Amino acid sequence: MKQDAGELRNAYAPWDRRVQRLRQTLTEIPSSKRRERSPAFASTVDELHALGYLGPADVVSSTDVPEPSLLPDPKDKIEEQNLLHIATMSSEDGRLPEARATLKKLLAIDNASVTALAQLGRLELTSGNALEAAGYFRQAYKLRPQDPTISFDYSKALELIGDLQGAREVLETSLKSHSDQFSARLQLGRICLRLNDTKSAIVHFEAAQLMEPGNAEVTVDLVKALIAQGNLTDAAEILEEAAKSSTTNPDVSQLMAKVCTKLGQQMEATGGEAQARLICKSKTSR
Numbered sequence: 001m002k003q004d005a006g007e008l009r010n011a012y013a014p015w016d017r018r019v020q021r022l023r024q025t026l027t028e029i030p031s032s033k034r035r036e037r038s039p040a041f042a043s044t045v046d047e048l049h050a051l052g053y054l055g056p057a058d059v060v061s062s063t064d065v066p067e068p069s070l071l072p073d074p075k076d077k078i079e080e081q082n083l084l085h086i087a088t089m090s091s092e093d094g095r096l097p098e099a100r101a102t103l104k105k106l107l108a109i110d111n112a113s114v115t116a117l118a119q120l121g122r123l124e125l126t127s128g129n130a131l132e133a134a135g136y137f138r139q140a141y142k143l144r145p146q147d148p149t150i151s152f153d154y155s156k157a158l159e160l161i162g163d164l165q166g167a168r169e170v171l172e173t174s175l176k177s178h179s180d181q182f183s184a185r186l187q188l189g190r191i192c193l194r195l196n197d198t199k200s201a202i203v204h205f206e207a208a209q210l211m212e213p214g215n216a217e218v219t220v221d222l223v224k225a226l227i228a229q230g231n232l233t234d235a236a237e238i239l240e241e242a243a244k245s246s247t248t249n250p251d252v253s254q255l256m257a258k259v260c261t262k263l264g265q266q267m268e269a270t271g272g273e274a275q276a277r278l279i280c281k282s283k284t285s286r
Helices: 017-027 042-050 056-060 074-092 096-109 114-126 130-143 148-160 164-177 182-194 198-211 216-229 232-245 250-262 273-284
Strands: none
Touching: 074 096, 074 114, 096 114, 114 130, 114 148, 130 148, 148 164, 148 182, 164 182, 182 198, 182 216, 198 216, 216 232, 216 250, 232 250
């Protein structure tokens, strides 16, 4: 501090032997003695990205860094981080034109800012401008194709502009490297169903169901796919189980009546949810 009171000289060098030795020591500390990490807010993650942190090297590297870091010096990114902070606060306050203008100013400084591109994409998506959103997400996706959040948002924009096949391909690619994404799996199932690929839709809905057993959205979507496939027996069985735990779910009631109607029991199905459940239960138990 006496030699560099203004802290203008970066004394840290990841390739220094002393640094590497101390970082190796950190990796040997038992996990039980480390502090638990709390999830960061999305805005915090975005600002860290803007400062040059959380790049690809941070994701795949261990604590022991053998070579010089190629990430930018955070001090060189302060202006971009400040613009991003202003844009985030403006967006949260509902001042979308100001947020949009600030993000575009950030892109004028760095046209490869994935953070700015993704933020603009989300802003346009929220504003109902799916085509503009898809354009921003497309650029962000090209720069960071392995980011599951960008992939998911890009697929939503593509779906809204009618490019269902493109949305499907983006999600399928993302799930190959991040297979535990519940929302992406559910979204992919819905897109497959819209593409009339009921077999694939059922596979993805069942995978989502394994991740979140009892999730009402998954149950409803899975039943819709089974109905579209013509598998009414399995659909009725799933609905019967769902009705036991959620008798007030209107979707379950409507689908129950629909299944019974398709089973040729039109008159009984119109009698209401309880009667429909009994009819479907007796039908599936035969």
